[in-house]
Amino acid sequence: MFKKNHNQSMGQYGENIAKKYYQELGYEIIAQNYHSRYGEIDLLCKKEGLILIVEVKTRQGNRYGYGEEIINNQKIKGLIHTYQIFAAIHNLPNYFDIEICVIELKNQEKTIKRFLL
DSSP states (O other), X not given: OHHHHHXXXXXXXXXXXXXXXXXXXXXXXXXXXXXXXXXXXXXXXEETTEEEEEEEEEESSSTTOOGGGSOOHHHHHHHHHHHHHHHHHHTOOSOOEEEEEEEEEETTEEEEEEEEO
């Protein structure tokens, strides 16, 4: 039980870091932790009319693999289906980019890495 709560807290902490980071880059956060039956979008961002789906992975090491390696085809399909539902409800465009944002935490240092899919 503790491990799950710790992982959830660390994940939320990483998402908050990512949210601030994308806002500093000029993105508007139009949704955070949006759920559908197909999955969840951590951050949904918009900048100059372009939509960016962001999957945030927070790591304190690579013991369980690198954050960018954890995303599989099933997860990508879930992100796409979830965005399609959100887009239909909110009248957003059908085109978008998907990005993995890896937050690495080590000795009070934060490193942010971005991977466009």
